[in-house]
Amino acid sequence: MLVAGVDSSTQNTKIVLCDAATGEVVAAASAPHPDGTSCPPGAWQEALQKAGDGLLSRAAAVSVAGQQHGMVALDDGGEVVRDALLWNDTRSAPQAGALVAELGGREAWAHATGSVPTASFTVTKLRWLAENEPDNAGRTAAVLLPHDWLTWKLGASGYTTDRGDASGTGYFSHRAGGEWLPEHVKAAFGRELELPRIAGPGEAVGETSWGAVLGAGTGDNMAAALGLGLRPGDVVVSLGTSGTAFMVGDAPTADASGAVAGFADATGRYLPLVCTLNAARVLTATAAMIGATLEELSELALRAEPGAGGLTLLPYLDGERTPDRPTASGVLSGLTTRNAGRENLARAGVEGMLASLAEAADRLGAEPSRIVLIGGAAVSEAVRKIAPEVFGVPVCVPRPAEYVALGAARQAAWALTGTLPDWPEAPSETFTGESRPIIRRQHVELRDATLSWNEE
Numbered sequence: 001m002l003v004a005g006v007d008s009s010t011q012n013t014k015i016v017l018c019d020a021a022t023g024e025v026v027a028a029a030s031a032p033h034p035d036g037t038s039c040p041p042g043a044w045q046e047a048l049q050k051a052g053d054g055l056l057s058r059a060a061a062v063s064v065a066g067q068q069h070g071m072v073a074l075d076d077g078g079e080v081v082r083d084a085l086l087w088n089d090t091r092s093a094p095q096a097g098a099l100v101a102e103l104g105g106r107e108a109w110a111h112a113t114g115s116v117p118t119a120s121f122t123v124t125k126l127r128w129l130a131e132n133e134p135d136n137a138g139r140t141a142a143v144l145l146p147h148d149w150l151t152w153k154l155g156a157s158g159y160t161t162d163r164g165d166a167s168g169t170g171y172f173s174h175r176a177g178g179e180w181l182p183e184h185v186k187a188a189f190g191r192e193l194e195l196p197r198i199a200g201p202g203e204a205v206g207e208t209s210w211g212a213v214l215g216a217g218t219g220d221n222m223a224a225a226l227g228l229g230l231r232p233g234d235v236v237v238s239l240g241t242s243g244t245a246f247m248v249g250d251a252p253t254a255d256a257s258g259a260v261a262g263f264a265d266a267t268g269r270y271l272p273l274v275c276t277l278n279a280a281r282v283l284t285a286t287a288a289m290i291g292a293t294l295e296e297l298s299e300l301a302l303r304a305e306p307g308a309g310g311l312t313l314l315p316y317l318d319g320e321r322t323p324d325r326p327t328a329s330g331v332l333s334g335l336t337t338r339n340a341g342r343e344n345l346a347r348a349g350v351e352g353m354l355a356s357l358a359e360a361a362d363r364l365g366a367e368p369s370r371i372v373l374i375g376g377a378a379v380s381e382a383v384r385k386i387a388p389e390v391f392g393v394p395v396c397v398p399r400p401a402e403y404v405a406l407g408a409a410r411q412a413a414w415a416l417t418g419t420l421p422d423w424p425e426a427p428s429e430t431f432t433g434e435s436r437p438i439i440r441r442q443h444v445e446l447r448d449a450t451l452s453w454n455e456e
């Protein structure tokens, strides 16, 4: 029996078709999404159809994992009202600040939802819609997350979501195993909206047009956790469009500083997570700056010394979420005639991205004995070799695979059989290296020196 897992992430849709009993991948495909921080949901559906052509129909069950937080506004006929605003769209930063203040401050938000909302959270996008597009707001009857919408389009019985993705909205509470906070929607939007039913872990929520069982799906980070064989205390660092550091725990978290988002996972447990807006694209941007391919960037970076001769890249290229600097941009600092060269620039790009994620991982307060490194940029040799120097612990890189899609496939198998299957842990390679404190020192000094640069 075969099951399919879909990862509808920021840059593309990836699908894996797996043996339901063993998790062995028998086929895989992908298709790109349009660039940008807003997207017509139809583009995700087209990518799903393109990547899934001849593949999805072989699956007896399917689950969709999606980029978190995106606001899919629907009218009372189920039509999309406007392009979805994505997790990395920072236009609702002022609304985030206003909502935090209006509803009792950071402590109150962390207590109510597990998180303090930044511009990524759906609730802040709802307020932005109400304030800036009254016609679209007036037509909006329901709000879904990207994976909810795709699951509905695939054949779910009504609008559904799961507690993992729901926990990134800003209108979900961990109380009573997970429930909506309609009063938060009303406070943000001015009135209540139809929200999807929160399905239980492993629940089947409908049937596809070819008769496959449909799992509830979840957020992409929750699915990654499901796709990896994590050991207790493991911290995962994912280097995709977003950078994330997360772990699975038994109790909800409530960090009033706002750095750690107190998400739920896809199994009934919790997924404290720290997210940065800038990760893999820091490397693409650095490579473009020095006229190199990603492979050349890696070779060049490995030729430079730790600290890149004093050159530091603060990687907040597209604004930043952790730290909360939505209007920030990147800063290259410490340039001299002695260090101006492609090797140091390449190394500064890799070090900047990793140092930012090491700071994020620290916010989890976990003191892990290893870091599990995944995501598109984890295939880079320079990233793998420099990561232990930055994190200061061994870095375990599971065999490159689509772990989000694999987690979704595992959830599909759960919906199909009623049992979460035990798939074998993927083979991995562990990278070790001397800790190089200079890398994080340079990053922190530049981060703190630029604290007031983007204040309005």
Ligand SMILES: Nc1ncnc2c1ncn2[C@@H]1O[C@H](COP(=O)(O)OP(=O)(O)O)[C@@H](O)[C@H]1O
Binding pocket: 009, 010, 011, 012, 239, 240, 241, 242, 280, 281, 283, 284, 294, 295, 375, 376, 377, 378, 379, 380
């Ligand atoms: N060899 C490589 N070196 C560095 N980055 C890479 C490499 N291969 C792919 N990437 C980057 O990985 C990113 C995609 O990662 P992925 O985890 O699929 O992202 P997402 O899930 O957010 O769509 C792209 O930005 C791409 O440039």
Ligand SMILES: O=C(CO)[C@@H](O)[C@H](O)COP(=O)(O)O
Binding pocket: 009, 010, 011, 066, 067, 068, 069, 087, 120, 168, 219, 220, 221, 240, 241, 242, 243, 244, 261, 273, 275
């Ligand atoms: O906003 C978050 C997590 O809170 C992001 O991690 C999104 O879920 C997008 O993920 P990728 O497309 O980068 O995988």
